[in-house]
Amino acid sequence: MAKVKIGVIGCGSIAQHRHLPEYKMNEQVELVAVCDINTERANSVAQQYGLKAYTNYEELLASGTVEAVSVCTPNYLHAPISVAALNSGVHVLCEKPMATSEEEAKAMIEAAKTNGKKLMIGHNQRFVASHQKARELIEKGEIGKIYSFRTAFGHGGPEGWSVDGKDSWFFKKDEAFIGAMGDLGVHKTDMLRYILNEEIVEVGAFVESNAKDFANVDDNAVCVLKTESGIIGTLAASWAYNGKEDNSTIVYGEKGILRLEDDPTYSLVAQYATGEVVNYELGKIQSNDEGGQSNSHVIEQFVDAVAEDKESPVPGEEGLKSLAVILAALKSSQTKQITRV
Template sequence: MTVLKAAVIGCGSIAKNRHLLEYDANEQVKITAVCDIVQARAQETANTYGAAAYTDYKDLLQKEDIDIVSVCLPNNLHAPVSIAALEAGAHVLCEKPMATSSEEAQAMIDAAERSGKKLMIGHNQRFVSSHERAHRLIQSGDVGKIYSFRTTFGHGGPEGWSADGKDSWFFDKEKAFIGAMGDLGVHKADLLRYLLGEEFVNVAGFIENNAKEGITVDDNAVCILRTESGVIGTMAASWAYVPQEDNSTIIYAEKATLRLEDDPVHSLVVQYVNGEVVKYELGQIQSNDAGGQTNTHVIDHFVKSIVNNQQPLIDGYEGKRSLEVILAAIESEEATKISK
């Protein structure tokens, strides 16, 4: 059996609650190195998994023989560290958003192609059971033509989940580049592209900071989106949804309405126009409210794609397209302002 040597760069909450746990649970992976600029955090993580500890990712890439690198860093470091890891000969799983610009995203794609290594972006919403089932129903034609949608992803903010709490890099525009839209909205942009099977051609974004004081990024955003075939709908991302998370999506179609993660018991409810209602119990979506310690299937999929030499479901091109939706939302925010 092939055993891949993995390194995790960035040992904050996303690494602790997702990447490290899921690598450790995969019998085809051994965590051999970790890196974090906070030495105590790196060492504690290394001790937990029997790995080598580093505070400089360049040292790690130079000294360790690594097959896989997970990049779990502030958004402004996604591109440079991913490119360095690819050039060092490792396959790369990078957290979302993929980069801070379309140009950075393309540079990551180019680096992957030059190195012959795989690049995957950690958009875990595609692997949620209710989303996979809805995708199959839509693609099969069971619900007919899609007319509209509304989707939202909101919670109380990264301070309740991030390793650094209120001092988290998520609130620093220089490091994060964008707030709730980059943290949560890009997940939903990717999900909608997956569910609808289409690209968006028009985006109108309304991005605001009105809930948290002292931060330099958005904490509330709403977008209006239109696909190639004319499907229109709304996408909301927020760090002001208290006291509980909302991660729901509603798809309005010709023959049925699909309600995803909108019911506390049934993760997918399909309401057909003939009056029939089908309720699916497919397990809970991974939640920051619950500590995030559920299997996202992202790691397992990435490992399988490497072992079987298959293209990951969310490769660099897919990550770039989802990123470009939120980049367009930012641009439209400026373009649609009414002059006084």
């Protein structure tokens, strides 16, 4: 079977810890090239993997050597690079948040459609075993009507793991556009939409910068969300959880409660109103703390979609819906109003 020829654009931490090692492990992949505007970084990563190094993504795309690329750049470049890649006939896996505006996101979706290429957004929380199981249990009516939820995604901040530390683009508004809400919050809106199988329609939010004095983006946000059927809940996204990462979600229903990634041993705990408790050991959620081989399932899903010509598992339309919630949260925080998505 012919292997899928892949290039990775942007050689920062997410490329080095997730995309490159996961592509390398994948038997359906031939890694061809990497690209980074930092020449030294591009060369050093290329050397490590035995690839060709580029410092200009247009040159890489024009080379005709790759069938698909991962876009692992600062947020403000996601859309222009993805659109350029799709227009040059290359499939795209883009990191989240997919874009910095709805217009940009729609341009990406349009480019994928026009060129008949796959666009996938790297929302890995859909592939976490506990989240998949929760979706299944909720769908089966296992905990009855859903009333409420709370979810959080917080850690000490990207300076702990970004290749550039405190100088990282994550903290610069003109490159990142949005801070913790774009880094972590968008993962959780996507996860909630996925497990509840409903759209979020209204948002009230405080999106603040109160923890990192060297940054000019948000680092602490708390949102109240309402879904189309009237489920209400909270979402917290933070770069100021300094002791331990929190990636937990709790769903409250008429017959019981589901606790996801909340217990150190069991990735899903179902607590029923009858007093019965069911513990599921489904393997740990991925965190930035762990060493060893990473498998976010995003890469294998993307490669499989390209190799087998299947639908993109997280298409641009889905990325846009999750982004729209974040944009509504920003607007709510600025206007001090509840905002419709």
